[in-house]
Amino acid sequence: MLYDIFIGPFAEFDFMRRALVGIVALSVSGAPIGVFLMLRRMSLTGDAMAHAILPGAAIGYLVAGFSLPAMTIGGLVAGFTVALAAGAVARLTVMKEDASLAAFYLISLALGVTIVSLRGSAVDLFHVLFGNVLALDDDVLVLLSSVATLTLLTLAAVYRPLVMECVDPGFLRSVSRSGGIVHLTFLGLVVLNLVAGFHALGTLLAVGLMMLPAAAARFWTADITRLVLLATGFGILSGYGGLVVSYSGGGNLPAGPAVILAAGVLYLLSLLLGTQGGLARRLLPRAHLQR
Amino acid sequence: MPAIRIDDLTLGYDRHPAVHHLSGEVESGSLTAIVGPNGAGKSTLLKGIAGALSPLDGGITLARGKRLAYLPQSADLDRSFPIHVYDLVAMGLWNAAGIFGRIGFGAKGKVEQAIAAVGLTGFERRPIGTLSGGQMQRALFARLLLQDADIILLDEPFTAIDARTTADLLALVQRWHGEARTVVAVLHDIETVRRAFPQTLLLARESVAWGATDEVLTAANLLRARHMVEAFDSHAAPCERDAA
Numbered sequence: 001m002l003y004d005i006f007i008g009p010f011a012e013f014d015f016m017r018r019a020l021v022g023i024v025a026l027s028v029s030g031a032p033i034g035v036f037l038m039l040r041r042m043s044l045t046g047d048a049m050a051h052a053i054l055p056g057a058a059i060g061y062l063v064a065g066f067s068l069p070a071m072t073i074g075g076l077v078a079g080f081t082v083a084l085a086a087g088a089v090a091r092l093t094v095m096k097e098d099a100s101l102a103a104f105y106l107i108s109l110a111l112g113v114t115i116v117s118l119r120g121s122a123v124d125l126f127h128v129l130f131g132n133v134l135a136l137d138d139d140v141l142v143l144l145s146s147v148a149t150l151t152l153l154t155l156a157a158v159y160r161p162l163v164m165e166c167v168d169p170g171f172l173r174s175v176s177r178s179g180g181i182v183h184l185t186f187l188g189l190v191v192l193n194l195v196a197g198f199h200a201l202g203t204l205l206a207v208g209l210m211m212l213p214a215a216a217a218r219f220w221t222a223d224i225t226r227l228v229l230l231a232t233g234f235g236i237l238s239g240y241g242g243l244v245v246s247y248s249g250g251g252n253l254p255a256g257p258a259v260i261l262a263a264g265v266l267y268l269l270s271l272l273l274g275t276q277g278g279l280a281r282r283l284l285p286r287a288h289l290q291r
Numbered sequence: 292m293p294a295i296r297i298d299d300l301t302l303g304y305d306r307h308p309a310v311h312h313l314s315g316e317v318e319s320g321s322l323t324a325i326v327g328p329n330g331a332g333k334s335t336l337l338k339g340i341a342g343a344l345s346p347l348d349g350g351i352t353l354a355r356g357k358r359l360a361y362l363p364q365s366a367d368l369d370r371s372f373p374i375h376v377y378d379l380v381a382m383g384l385w386n387a388a389g390i391f392g393r394i395g396f397g398a399k400g401k402v403e404q405a406i407a408a409v410g411l412t413g414f415e416r417r418p419i420g421t422l423s424g425g426q427m428q429r430a431l432f433a434r435l436l437l438q439d440a441d442i443i444l445l446d447e448p449f450t451a452i453d454a455r456t457t458a459d460l461l462a463l464v465q466r467w468h469g470e471a472r473t474v475v476a477v478l479h480d481i482e483t484v485r486r487a488f489p490q491t492l493l494l495a496r497e498s499v500a501w502g503a504t505d506e507v508l509t510a511a512n513l514l515r516a517r518h519m520v521e522a523f524d525s526h527a528a529p530c531e532r533d534a535a
Contacts, residue, residue: 039372164382167419168368174341174361175385175438222373222418 009247018136019243022200023259025144026209027235029151030193032228034214036186039224040166043211044098048105049187050194050207052082054112057128057198062119066127068139072195079191082108087187112203131202133243133255140199147196151189158182163224201256209235212263219274238263292354294319294442294473295340300349302332302339308347309335311496319354320471322464324478324488324504328520331495333477334364337444340475353442357473358386360440362431364447364477370420376430377415380406383437405433410459425456432460443467445476449483461487481508495519 009016037046056078060070082104089104090097116125136144155162161182164172172179197206213234217227242259249258272279293316302310310332317323325333338344340351341361353359381402388398406412409429414422422430428448435443445464449457465487467474478484484491484504491507493499495516500507 039369163374163378164385166369167372167374167379168382170343170363170367171382171434173343174359222420223375224373227373 005248006244009244015134015136016243016247018141019133019200019255020240022133022136022141022144023209023239023243024236025141025148026193026197026200026206027213027232027239029148030197030206030210031213031217031231031235032155033151033186033189033193034210034212035217035224035227035231036162036166037190037211038214038218039227043215045101046190046194046207046210048101049079049083049190050198050203051105051109051112053079053108053191053195053198054128054203055108055115056081056112057195057203058112058115061124061128062115066124068143068199072143072199075195075198076191078108078112079195080188083187083191127202128198129202129204130254131198131200131205131256133200133259136200143199144196147192151193154185154189158185162186201259205256205260208260208263209238212260212267213238216263216267216270216274219270219276219278222276234263234266238266241265292319293317294321294354294357295475296352297340298350298352300336300339300351301347302335302344303347304335306347309496310339310494312349313494313498314349315492315498315501317473317475318490319473320468321473321490322468322488323473323475323490323492324484325475325492325494326478326481326484326508327494327499328517331516331520333494334446336494337361337446337475337477338363341444357441358439359442359444360435360438361444362435362446362448364450368419370422370427372419374419375415376406376411376417376419376422377402379419379430380433380437383434383439386438401437405436406430408436408463409433425452428452428460429456432463436463440472442473443475445474447477447479450479457483481513484508 010020034046037043053075056074056076057071058074059078060067060072060074063074064070082101086097086101086104089095089100093100095103112128113125116128161172161176161178165179165182169179193210194203194206197209200206201209213231214227216234217230220230221227239259239262242262243255245262246253246255246258270278275281295317297313297315297317300310300313301308309330313336325336327333335344339346340353341359341363343361343363381398383405384398384402403412403415406415409432411426411429411433414426414430419427419430432448448460448464452460461483464474464476476488478488485508488504490502491504492501493507493512493516496519499516499519500509500512
């Protein structure tokens, strides 16, 4: 009985195994990125970037149909363009980076939806926006795991200055010129992971698997290393939980949203029960200054 | 050979000068206080020396091969970031370790020594968000210790800090002075300056006086400095000396 619910689907169906592998790869690379986005107060930047990659992917789709390389390259180009343009506008004009990013991603999103609609059907649009985690072929899995590998190696390489840039950017500037490069590298990783996530979960949900586990983890620990590990674990757990629920629900529960909802449930539980500033700890009466 | 040479320096923001036509030298191994009224350009000058602000005119020359450390007034430090005191202090090893360098056993000992030197032993595993203002300043001084710099710039290091912490940190400054490092500090408390700093620059956008502390901090000079800042009009016509 329990086997049928928790293991059976994965033992029996290839597409379920593939979905799980894809989600694990996404969690391993996306969750640490999400942790840093959150700590740098850039959570909404991730969201904006997710929208920004849409027109690129759409142009790739327009040119080559559902072609993995075309949509990937398109998404990367669009993501980097918006990131750099928003940064440049913030530096050269009075506009702050968040406002200019909002402007660019809104334009980008409208452009993307228009382009997809020009040629494709509503089903295609749905696929681009929400992905299809149950239809991951070998190429996508290779892409997801390559991105995960590249992300982890890059993060390991820039970890020290990246943390310093978050804690004390002024200090990093005073001892090194690496701050700007580190920031750009990090934005590059964000775009890369969103483009990877977009194939599995679509542009709108890709950012969910990045931010929700990170935000949930913050309620349990105040240590950066544990945050990263816990967020990764939460990501994998949400992926597994979401897939199981979606499978048990028959064809009625779409897998992608189920995964993000599972992450959402984890977040809400953490918000309530978390030991680091969770609601229950705040509201429950306890003796004076007792932990 | 001076540690810092300043030539006809003008620093400012949006073309409004905050430091105007300043010239002078900071001797190597000297201990200098910069004092002056609010808005006199003290912090701006330190920023300029640290290289965080480029001069509008004139220049700053640092002695060749000297390493510089700079502690800004209110470091744009994210105190909510989940990192321990130990790791914050260890950042001071950047020059020795860089991006990839290993922080080995020797370096670990150094970090612990620095933490002990500022009296924070036992606080190593505390998140920086739980430190008081004085403890935070102690941690930042420990980081400065590890930076092992030849020239140390401090911007109001003792502001909003209790007497005991000030005394402890001042002792560190004295220790740096004893080690022949060049220290320049922006300070408010004239008594501290008289007691502990042999050299003083009295700044009021321009230099009012620069030299031995007792010759600089006269009542007449302090009064003049206040008048000069009050009289300064940021909408004035461009500097006549520039036009000449």
